[in-house]
Each structure stands twice: as structure tokens, then as C-alpha cells.
Amino acid sequence: MQAQTLGGIQIPEWTPEEWGGTTPYEWLYDKRGNKFLQMQLLEVMAAKAKAAGIGNFKTLWKAYLETQKNVDGMPEGNATNFTGQPMELSCGRYQADDYGITINNGMGETLVCSHPIMPVRRIINIDSGVTMIELAFRRGKVWRKTIVPKQQISSAQKIVDLSEQGISVSSETARPLVAFLAYLEDANYERLQESHSVGRLGWVDGYGFSPYVDNLLFDGGADFQRAFDAVKPYGSWEAWKALALDVRAGKSIVARVMLAASFASVLVEPMDATPFICHAWGGSEAGKTVGLMLATSVWASPVAGDYLRSYNGTTVANEMQAAFCGSLPLCLDELQCVKDRKSFDEMVYKLCEGVGRARATKTGGLQQIKTWRNCTISTGEMPITGEKSGGGAMNRVIEMDCKDEKLFKNPREVLAVIRKNYGIAGKKFVDFFASESMVEHARTMQADFMERLQECATDKQALAASIILTADSMAELLLFQDGHALTVDDIAPFLTTKEQMDVNKRALAWLCDFVVSNPARFEPGDYGYSGECWGCVEDERAYIVKSVFDKAMKDAGFSPESFLSWAKRNGVIETAQNRTTKLKRLPKISVPARCVCLKISQAEDVTNSVVTDKAVLEQINCLFGTEEKPF
Numbered sequence: 001m002q003a004q005t006l007g008g009i010q011i012p013e014w015t016p017e018e019w020g021g022t023t024p025y026e027w028l029y030d031k032r033g034n035k036f037l038q039m040q041l042l043e044v045m046a047a048k049a050k051a052a053g054i055g056n057f058k059t060l061w062k063a064y065l066e067t068q069k070n071v072d073g074m075p076e077g078n079a080t081n082f083t084g085q086p087m088e089l090s091c092g093r094y095q096a097d098d099y100g101i102t103i104n105n106g107m108g109e110t111l112v113c114s115h116p117i118m119p120v121r122r123i124i125n126i127d128s129g130v131t132m133i134e135l136a137f138r139r140g141k142v143w144r145k146t147i148v149p150k151q152q153i154s155s156a157q158k159i160v161d162l163s164e165q166g167i168s169v170s171s172e173t174a175r176p177l178v179a180f181l182a183y184l185e186d187a188n189y190e191r192l193q194e195s196h197s198v199g200r201l202g203w204v205d206g207y208g209f210s211p212y213v214d215n216l217l218f219d220g221g222a223d224f225q226r227a228f229d230a231v232k233p234y235g236s237w238e239a240w241k242a243l244a245l246d247v248r249a250g251k252s253i254v255a256r257v258m259l260a261a262s263f264a265s266v267l268v269e270p271m272d273a274t275p276f277i278c279h280a281w282g283g284s285e286a287g288k289t290v291g292l293m294l295a296t297s298v299w300a301s302p303v304a305g306d307y308l309r310s311y312n313g314t315t316v317a318n319e320m321q322a323a324f325c326g327s328l329p330l331c332l333d334e335l336q337c338v339k340d341r342k343s344f345d346e347m348v349y350k351l352c353e354g355v356g357r358a359r360a361t362k363t364g365g366l367q368q369i370k371t372w373r374n375c376t377i378s379t380g381e382m383p384i385t386g387e388k389s390g391g392g393a394m395n396r397v398i399e400m401d402c403k404d405e406k407l408f409k410n411p412r413e414v415l416a417v418i419r420k421n422y423g424i425a426g427k428k429f430v431d432f433f434a435s436e437s438m439v440e441h442a443r444t445m446q447a448d449f450m451e452r453l454q455e456c457a458t459d460k461q462a463l464a465a466s467i468i469l470t471a472d473s474m475a476e477l478l479l480f481q482d483g484h485a486l487t488v489d490d491i492a493p494f495l496t497t498k499e500q501m502d503v504n505k506r507a508l509a510w511l512c513d514f515v516v517s518n519p520a521r522f523e524p525g526d527y528g529y530s531g532e533c534w535g536c537v538e539d540e541r542a543y544i545v546k547s548v549f550d551k552a553m554k555d556a557g558f559s560p561e562s563f564l565s566w567a568k569r570n571g572v573i574e575t576a577q578n579r580t581t582k583l584k585r586l587p588k589i590s591v592p593a594r595c596v597c598l599k600i601s602q603a604e605d606v607t608n609s610v611v612t613d614k615a616v617l618e619q620i621n622c623l624f625g626t627e628e629k630p631f
């Protein structure tokens with residue numbers, strides 16, 4: 001008998017013995033890539049098998065398929081049959097092929113989707129536990145992939161948004177498509193690859209350090225994808241190291257501290273510390289931005305817009321960026337972009353709390369609160385804190401005045417090197433801390449620095465400075481071996497003493513200036529006060545009308561209640577009847593007013609006790625046993 005040909009394929013002529021074995025079934029199974037052709041061949045072979053005495057060929061064929069499920073994991077029942085599909089999935093009653101996806105519900109055929117689409121991977125965020133689904137779909141000849149929240153493809157209202165990515169879905173096909181994708185995931189749960197993801201950088205419990213963990217995906221959204229991709233080793237380690245050695249051997253302590261602070265950021269969490277800010281400020285020719293770019297190049301591309309950002313953003317945006325950075329430094333340039341000076345303290349507190357704001361969800365619950373434990377390195381033409389800043393804000397910032405100093409001999413050469421070589425030092429640095437013994441060594445070193453720094457700074461500033469010194473010493477030990485690690489003497493001039501930190505003493509100094517600078521409001525002329533009456537000065541006392549005092553203090557950023565409580569305890573004000581004020585009949589005015597009575601001689605003694613820069617130098621010299629300036 002002549003062999004029969006179908007679709008260009010010649011059907012062999014098997015012997016009765018072969019028909020009784022598995023040879024015909026194996027041959028037909030190999031044609032599963034073309035479902036339509038396979039079904040045509042099945043009909044022809046069933047007729048040939050009947051002629052050979054095998055009347056139940058189709059039944060035997062189904063049994064053969066069942067055995068193959070256990071051999072090669074073929075999906076049960078009907079399967080997807082898309083050309084070039086990433087994987088084959090069981091699709092039950094759905095017909096899924098190159099012509100689209102349909103289902104017969106007993107009342108006719110319903111269109112699910114006009115093109116191939118299928119889930120190919122399940123992704124679980126290790127911080128939140130939120131599940132994402134990677135979808136593969138084909139429009140035309142090219143397969144594309146997208147990662148979407150499972151919640152989105154589980155809702156007929158939300159899945160319509162996938163049309164923006166080119167997926168054919170409308171309000172009419174939304175429900176059928178949701179049902180189809182849910183069936184595919186449930187029916188093929190064990191076959192779908194499961195991966196883990198993270199939406200931030202830095203230390204991840206049980207995994208290592210993002211983004212250096214293999215097979216750990218990023219699901220932080222398109223807004224941060226560019227910054228995430230910028231954190232990678234690139235270029236020559238030797239070229240970057242040579243530049244870093246030159247900076248470390250240079251005269252600029254500011255540049256060296258900024259570089260050390262970049263390494264220090266990843267030690268904040270292992271040292272069980274709180275976030276802090278390292279801020280360099282000064283004239284536009286100092287090279288501050290180049291210093292910030294050098295600090296950025298420890299971990300990522302220093303090109304503006306990749307990882308490095310500016311202060312030109314909302315409070316929420318800065319919070320989101322800090323949470324994204326996680327353990328890596330948040331690098332912000334151009335503080336002067338913040339127009340409202342009063343918002344500086346608020347920004348400091350929020351960045352250094354390490355915890356984002358609690359926000360409600362549309363369903364009435366709370367969103368996952370974002371956290372971070374890192375160092376913010378920033379630059380600007382002005383300091384972040386001022387005389388009116390709260391003690392807590394000053395405590396959290398290490399500010400470095402660049403003055404007339406040039407941070408780099410040749411900034412252009414620095415930029416030329418770091419734009420082509422970056423991200424290598426950071427990866428090498430964190431790789432060493434995979435060892436718990438190395439972490440313990442760093443903790444011992446940090447405790448030693450902390451003890452020495454507490455003699456000349458507040459506890460919080462001493463903690464931040466100790467981490468910077470520890471990171472620089474560890475970098476010297478592990479990466480540079482150049483003998484140029486920062487010392488306590490190097491960083492001490494940038495720290496704030498407890499006397500300088502006292503917000504009430506600074507408020508008292510401001511209050512004295514307030515009275516002196518408004519003589520017409522406190523000294524009436526022959527015909528009374530010129531304009532408003534704010535009080536008077538007599539008998540070594542400055543009397544300030546309480547309502548004027550409260551408004552002035554609040555406008556200046558001080559708490560009137562807190563100041564009066566402190567002033568009463570320290571004998572700076574004169575009070576009556578267990579109050580913090582006194583009744584006073586002001587000159588030229590017959591009606592008595594309740595006033596804050598400031599004792600000028602006491603105020604002078606207290607304000608003189610606020611340590612000046614010269615006194616700080618003398619204190620440092622005394623502490624470290626040297627008559628030379630430590631910087």
C-alpha cells in the first residue's frame with residue numbers, strides 16, 4: 001500500500017506489531033506543535049488503525065496522553081497552542097491559539113481576547129508579600145512581557161488599564177479575561193515559576209543586599225527603574241580607586257567626609273543607628289556638586305537624573321526617594337531649590353525619622369508604611385539649620401561649611417573619571433560585610449569612636465560621626481590601604497556642642513535682639529508710642545506684652561511655652577503668682593498689661609555662655625591634647 005501524505009507529512013505504514021505497540025502514538029505525539037495538523041493526522045491514523053484491527057485507536061491515544069502528563073509535565077486536558085509561546089499551560093474549556101482565546105459557555109462562543117496572552121511567572125515582594133504576575137502577550141509576531149499587580153488582573157474594573165500597554169481588553173471583554181487568567185494561574189500553579197522581588201535598595205533580611213542578589217527582581221515601578229538600573233558596577237576599579245586615593249590624600253576634609261558618608265550609609269542598619277544628614281554648603285565655586293557626584297559614584301552612575309536627585313521635589317517625593325534608597329545614601333543637590341526656609345526643619349525630621357507617613361487606602365485600611373535607614377548626603381549654598389532651628393533638627397545634621405575651600409584641584413578630571421567608572425567600590429564594600437565577624441569588628445570600632453566623640457558633641461551627632469569614621473576606617477582597611485583614614489580631630493569641628501544645641505538659649509539670644517532692634521515699640525516718646533506698643537525697658541527689666549511675645553516667638557520658629565518654662569526654672573524671667581508673666585502698667589498707658597518680664601542681667605550671662613566657634617576650638621584642643629588646630 002502506498003504511504004499517505006497529509007499537510008506535507010508522509011504517514012508511515014506500520015506493521016500490525018507496531019500498531020499494537022507505542023510507535024504510532026509516539027510519532028503522532030511529536031506533531032503536537034501544530035494542533036490542527038495533529039487532529040487531522042489523528043483522524044487518518046484512526047482509520048488506518050481500524051484497518052489493522054485496532055478499533056479503539058482514539059481511546060488508546062487519550063490514554064497515551066495521560067501517561068505523557070507524568071513523563072514531561074504536559075498540562076491536563078486542553079492546552080494553550082500559541083506559536084512561540086514561552087510555555088504550555090492547561091487551559092481547560094478555553095480554546096487558546098493564534099486566532100485568539102474563546103470559550104463555549106453552552107449558549108455560544110464568547111471572545112476572551114483577540115490575541116495570545118498568558119501568565120508566565122508569579123512574583124512575590126519580600127517586604128510586603130504582595131503578589132505580582134508577569135504576563136506574556138503577543139500582538140503580531142513579537143512576544144512582549146509586563147509585570148502587573150495580581151490585584152489588577154483580578155478586577156474587571158482595573159484590568160482595563162492594561163490596554164495602555166497594548167493588550168486588547170475593553171469593558172466588554174474584561175470579565176472573561178479576568179476569569180481566563182485566574183483559571184490559567186490556578187490550573188498551572190506548580191508549573192508557573194515563582195520569583196521574589198523588592199522595591200528598594202539595601203539590606204534585605206535573609207537575602208543579602210539589593211540589587212546584588214541574583215534572581216531578585218525590582219518591582220518599584222517605572223519612576224524608580226532608572227535609578228535602580230544605575231546601581232551597578234561599571235568601568236575600571238583601578239581608575240576609580242586611583243581617583244579616590246588622590247581625594248583621600250588631599251587637603252579637603254569636606255570632600256573626604258562626603259566620600260566616607262557614602263560608605264557609612266550602609267552601616268546605619270548594622271550599627272543599629274538612626275538616619276542622619278551630611279550637608280556641605282558654601283559658594284558656587286567650591287565644587288560641592290562634584291563632591292556629591294563622587295559620593296554617588298561609590299554605588300551608582302553619578303549622572304544627574306540617574307541616581308542623583310535635587311531638592312526640587314515635594315515632601316512626599318523626598319520620602320518616596322528615601323524609602324527607595326533603603327540603605328544606600330539619598331543624594332540631593334541644590335538645597336536652595338527649597339523656597340520656604342521654615343520647611344527645612346520639617347524636612348530634616350522626616351528624612352531622619354526613617355519612617356514614612358501613615359496613609360489610608362481607598363478600602364479603609366492603611367498602606368504599608370515605608371521605612372529606610374541610611375545617610376542623606378546633600379549640598380547647597382546655605383546651611384540646612386539656623387539659629388531658629390530646633391535642637392532635634394541640629395542634632396541630626398552634620399553641616400560642613402566649605403568657606404573659600406576648593407574641594408578638588410581639577411573638578412573636570414574628577415567628572416571624566418567617575419562618569420566612566422562607578423559602582424564598583426560599593427559592591428566590594430558590602431561583600432565584605434556578608435561576614436558576621438566583619439560586622440562585629442565594625443561595631444567594636446564604632447563604639448570606640450562613639451566614646452571619644454561624646455566628649456565634644458551631643459549623643460546623636462557623636463553617633464552619626466562615629467559611623468562615618470568607622471566606614472572610612474573600614475574602607476581604608478578593606479579597599480584602599482593608604483593610611484589616610486579620617487580621625488576624630490578631622491570631623492570634630494563640624495559637630496555641635498550641647499551648649500550650641502540648646503534651643504532655649506538660642507531663643508533667649510534672639511529675644512534680646514528682638515527688643516533691641518525695635519526701640520520705638522519699647523521706648524515711648526513725649527506723646528506716647530510711635531505705632532504699636534510692645535512693652536518697655538526699665539530697671540534692668542525688659543517687659544514684653546504677652547500676646548506680642550507669643551506671636552513673635554512663633555513667627556521666629558520657637559515655642560513660647562517651652563521657652564517660658566525653661567526661663568522660669570533658670571531665673572531668666574521674673575514672675576508673679578506662680579505664672580510665667582507679670583502685670584505691668586506701661587509708660588503713657590493707664591491700663592495694665594500682662595507681660596513677660598525678662599531680667600536683662602541674667603539674660604546677658606546666659607547668652608554669653610553659648611559657645612562660640614573659638615571656644616569650640618579651645619575645647620577640642622583641650623580634649624585631644626594639642627595646641628594646634630585639629631583641622
